[in-house]
Amino acid sequence: MSGRHRSAAPGRGGGLVRRLVPPVLALAAAVALFPGGGTLAAWTDRASVAAEGMSTGRLDLAVDGAGGLDTTHARPDLALQGMVPGESSAATVVVANTGDADLRWSAGVTTDGGLGPALEVELWLGGRAGPDDTTYPRTESCTGGVRLAPGEAVRTDRGASRDLCVRVSLPVATDDAFQGRTTGSVSLRLDAMQVTTP
Amino acid sequence: MTRAPHVVALVALAVWLGQVDGTSAAFTDRAVVTSGTHTSGSMAAPAVPTVTQVRGSGATRVAWTASAVGDHGATATSYEVQRYDAATGATPTAVCSVTADPGATLACEDGTRPSGTRHYAVRARFGASWRAESSRRAFAADLTGPDVTVTQPENGYRGSAADLRRALDRGCGADALGCGSAADPAGVEAVRWVLELRPSAGNRALRCWDGASFVVAGASGCADRAAATSAVSGGLRWRIPGAANEVYRDRGTYTVTVTARDVFANPTTVTSAVTVN
Structure with missing residues (x-):
């Protein structure tokens, strides 16, 4: 008996395990293969939020209050007629950031015309032009500020402005060949770019 | 180890990209300021001097x-x-x-x-x-000196002292050692003279008339003296004042050197030598 008993008990328990193993594995595989559960049968909903009135900002470098994209501003008071060596003119232009973002700008100068190669231009950031000189020889200059190198970047935050004194001179050493020139001009180009990093 | 360069390069690229502004996406603007027309003067040629x-x-x-x-x-x-x-x-x-x-x-x-x-x-x-x-x-420029003549003593005279003095009297008037003329288109400024004696006997050293007597010439010769002048048509008459009988007395060669200058300092020098024997 005991022998059967001893032999019958293990034989009865091991058969149950063997019978349960396949369905458990099948269920586990099903769970693994379909982790979302029974979504095909779930209810769904969606909500939308509409943003109204969105627009882009603008970058605007204004000169003497004249803004707008890629504008040209005339300052005829920078010009002198009948210049002789040693004479100069100066004027203050106000460079303002009237746009929606901080910016950096840099200045480039070009001179043209028959007298252009002889003209010398200085830019003084933060400088102010002195009063008009109507006695001859006419010598106008910039007071204060720091000399601005060509291409040097100047940061001007939104709403801020900087004075820029422009001095145009005919140097004392101007060559004899530049007597009697009837054309000559100076063009100051200010290129601004949005500041995208703090 | 072979992956290290690639890793370093990727890290560097990432760092660079992180630092650079997003310029490709930044807004820009440009403002141009124009001056108007500059002109230069010129120099007038000076008037002819x-x-x-x-x-x-x-x-x-x-x-x-x-x-x-x-x-x-x-x-x-x-x-x-x-x-x-x-x-x-x-x-x-x-x-x-x-x-x-x-x-x-x-x-x-x-x-x-x-x-x-x-x-x-x-x-x-x-x-x-x-x-x-x-x-x-x-x-x-005027570089020509005056025309100068010596009336007396006449150059080349050889003879007695008495005849010489008579000739001086006739040509220059009394109390004159010599006379002549000087003329220049621009004007004669001054006439100066020197009278020398080279004795023919005794001490033959060169001597200078100093206005009172003959003295032995110094190393630099004889000092010149201003002649008396008077204006005449076309120039001046010049005259060396002095007593001829006191000057032209000893034997020897007397030389009168006359230098006239015009107003521009151009000189003319003439000499007249006479011999008293």
Whole structure:
């Protein structure tokens, strides 16, 4: 008996395990293969939020209050007629950031015309032009500020402005060949770019 | 180990990308400021200078007026006088320069006294390089001295002292050691004389008439003395005052040297030698 008993008990328990193993594995595989559960049968909903009135900002470098994209501003008071060596003119232009973002700008100068190669231009950031000189020889200059190198970047935050004194001179050493020139001009180009990093 | 360079490069790229502004996405704007028209003035050519000769020194004086620069009343800051050997072309010689300070006299002198015709121009300057030159003025300086004659003692006379004194009396009047004339188109400024005696006997040293007596000449010869002059038509008469009977007495050779200068200091020298035996 005991022998059967001893032999019958293990034989009865091991058969149950063997019978349960396949369905458990099948269920586990099903769970693994379909982790979302029974979504095909779930209810769904969606909500939308509409943003109204969105627009882009603008970058605007204004000169003497004249803004707008890629504008040209005339300052005829920078010009002198009948210049002789040693004479100069100066004027203050106000460079303002009237746009929606901080910016950096840099200045480039070009001179043209028959007298252009002889003209010398200085830019003084933060400088102010002195009063008009109507006695001859006419010598106008910039007071204060720091000399601005060509291409040097100047940061001007939104709403801020900087004075820029422009001095145009005919140097004392101007060559004899530049007597009697009837054309000559100076063009100051200010290129601004949005500041995208703090 | 072989992956290290790639890793480093990727890290560097990432760092670089992180630092650079997103410029491709930044807004830009441009403003241009224009000046209007600049023009330059020019220098007017100076007026042709006036050229004269300076009385006394005989130097050539060049004078001119201020030269305008531009249209606003400026004038040249300095001037140079150029001398040419020809009316056109030729290489100039700088004679002098003048800085046009307020009140400065716009003139200068060429003291070289060149012979022949020369051509003078004024070159105005302004600044370091601007210049304009006038047309040229031809000028020939007077470099010729006066015409001088010696009436008495007549050059080459040989004879007695008495005859010489009589000739002097006839030609020059009483109490004269010599006389003659001097003439110059520009005018005679002065006549000076020297009277020497070279005795023919005894002490034969050269002697000079000092107005009172003959004295042995020094190392530099005899000092000249001013002659008395009086104006006559076309020039001057000159006269050496003195008592002829006291001067022309000893035997020997008497030499009168007369030098006349015109107003431009051009000299003419003549001599007249007579022998008393």
